[in-house]
Amino acid sequence: MKIIFPLILPLLLILAACTASTPTGSEPILALVHGTLIDGRGGSPLQDAVLLIQGERILAIGPYRQVKIPRSARVIDLKGKTILPGFINAHVHFAFDERNLAAWAQGGVTTVRDEGYQGPKTLEQLVAWRNAANQNPGNARLVSAGRMITVPGGYGSLHVDSPESARQAVFSELDAGLDVIKISMEDGYAGTSGLPKLSPEELSAIVTAAHERGVRVSGHITQAAYLKDIVEAGVDDAAHLAYDPIPMEILQSMVAKDIYLVPTFSVFRAYGAPTGPLLENLSNFIKAGGKVAMGNDYGGGPGDFELGIPMYEIEMMAEAGMSPMQVILASTRNAAHVVGLEDEIGTLEAGKIADILVVSANPLDDLQALRQVFMVAHLGQIIFPQGEKPLATPTSTSNSSD
Ligand SMILES: [Zn+2]
Structure with missing residues (x-):
């Protein structure tokens, strides 16, 4: 050769x-x-x-x-x-905002994936807003997960209470025209704990329904135990690192199943989480051959998050041992994959x-x-x-x- x-x-x-x-x-x-x-x-x-x-x-x-x-x-x-290639931020919020979309685009981020909308817009209004915003090249392309699916009382805004209602929730989101499904497995946030979570049967029903339509599922977790659950259910990406140590066999299972990881160091910083375990987890994932997609969870916590290229994410990925080329691939090709647009964007061809x-x-x-x-x-x-x-x-x- x-x-x-x-x-x-x-x-x-x-x-x-x-x-x-x-x-x-x-x-x-x-x-x-x-x-x-x-x-x-x-x-x-x-x-x-x-x-x-x-x-x-x-x-x-x-x-x-x-x-x-x-x-x-x-x-x-x-x-x-x-x-x-234009950079892609695979985890943001507040993207239904033309000023934010323009700021991302001006800063070199030409696509963002909104990982959960909470607000007054109906599904139809969200989709219409997205379609109109995406006509303007001055805006970053908006890919939307709609509302985050959970159980009543759980972390998220679209509540399901059985495998069948979970399946119907997925179809109602996708029939409306949303791009990706987002689920959450979260024990607690902002001082709470013990939140109810989706059952394995509900998780499985959601993933199966989305994959029947050829749509990817992004899973919110912040702890290794729930990462294990969403990996077993076969989601397509983990929307965060875990802040506690992730056992190697879970990382290896992610690699075997081609499940991507979106680190979101920025939101852990916003909540004051120590960086050590985050870096260790990402380092182990990379060593296992895992695929990383860049995302900072813009607006997902208190304080300021970077619009444009999120340099804190870039720097932390590098600190975890990713080469400059690996960081670039995470921000382009791999992020295009998790947002479901790898045939159109993410590489220059x-x-x-x-x-x-x-x-x-x-x-x-x-x-x-x-x-x-x-x-x-x-x-x-x-x-x-x-x-x-x-x-x-x-x-x-x-x-x-x-
Ligand atoms: Zn988020």
Whole structure:
């Protein structure tokens, strides 16, 4: 492979570029050139890259010397900059708020998953609000779990009291058009304890019903014992770490079942939980081969949470032993998986939606580069900087073609 790979790869890229770069529509083409491109699939970055955008989609990606740039394209020189997939925050609240969605998008987070709405809107109003908000590229794309399912008196706002009512609750949420199901297994919060929780039969009914519809289930837990329950039920992601030590066999079971983990260090900080066990749990999960998706539980506790890229989450993931590439994958491809949109976003590939983050240095060298957001495109449109005309550098490039 070491000999064949370098020969085949450029050929494939040329073929991909040639087939993909034939403009199919009349929409203008945007060419991002000379940047270093991290595509979110985990391989080595592409130096001196070209990324062509037409409409809301990526038209082609490849080395500058090999991708034909249509003469009509608007060209933006990103030399010295790094191009990444738009980041995805897989655990937030208060996303039914246009100011928050705009702030996330401006900061490079082009998709958020709202993990539980509590408020006056009906299901139909939530879905209508989401659909309208998602028309505006200036907003982060909103993926919504609707209301968190629990039992009467439990932690959550959608109450079920039998496996059959649990199944019906899932269908009523999904029939309304929500994107993901959220359940909770929480013993206590904010000074309470001994809260009632879903039975194994109810958990199983929820997961089965959601999976029948091809929809993922996210499970709220904060303790290892309940993580064990939701892992046994077969949820798709754990929406938090546990604050007590997680036995290795539970982490291994998560890996075997491909259950992702969304750490949410930020909300544990908000409640003053010690970081030691959290870091240890995440470190063990990574060593076991687990997949992490970035999420900070924005608004899930007291105090301030970061909008835009949640650097505290990024720093804590790194402190737990995740490499810069692992942190980037958690924030892009893996988060796209848990929000159920891995076919559309999370990686930079021809045909995918052009949600793009450009930073002024290379985060593989130092994750602090993620603080230097240079440009953000969402649905193919540059949304940061706002009124970004100064970025436009009409260049006559040596490889231009029609
Ligand atoms: Zn939450």
